[in-house]
Amino acid sequence: MKICVDMNKCTGLGICESVAPDYFEVGDDGELRVLREEIALEDVSDLEESVTSCPTEALWIEP
Numbered sequence: 001m002k003i004c005v006d007m008n009k010c011t012g013l014g015i016c017e018s019v020a021p022d023y024f025e026v027g028d029d030g031e032l033r034v035l036r037e038e039i040a041l042e043d044v045s046d047l048e049e050s051v052t053s054c055p056t057e058a059l060w061i062e063p
């Protein structure tokens with residue numbers, strides 16, 4: 001599974017980073033960076049939480 005971001009929707013609030021810091025990082029410039037795309041099995045629930053917590057619905061998971 002893979003985490004995907006619509007950068008046109010992301011506003012760099014960083015909630016995803018606080019839920020899954022191994023996967024997301026908001027830089028000093030306010031831009032979100034995806035640190036890894038492939039989701040490890042043990043991280044699936046964290047990434048699902050990041051998807052539902054994103055206020056702009058910019059995240060989704062692809063199988």
Ligand code: SF4
Pocket residue numbers: 005009010011012013014015016017024026032053054055056057058059
């Ligand atoms: S929670 Fe959503 S809007 Fe905020 S940085 Fe992450 S992807 Fe972007």
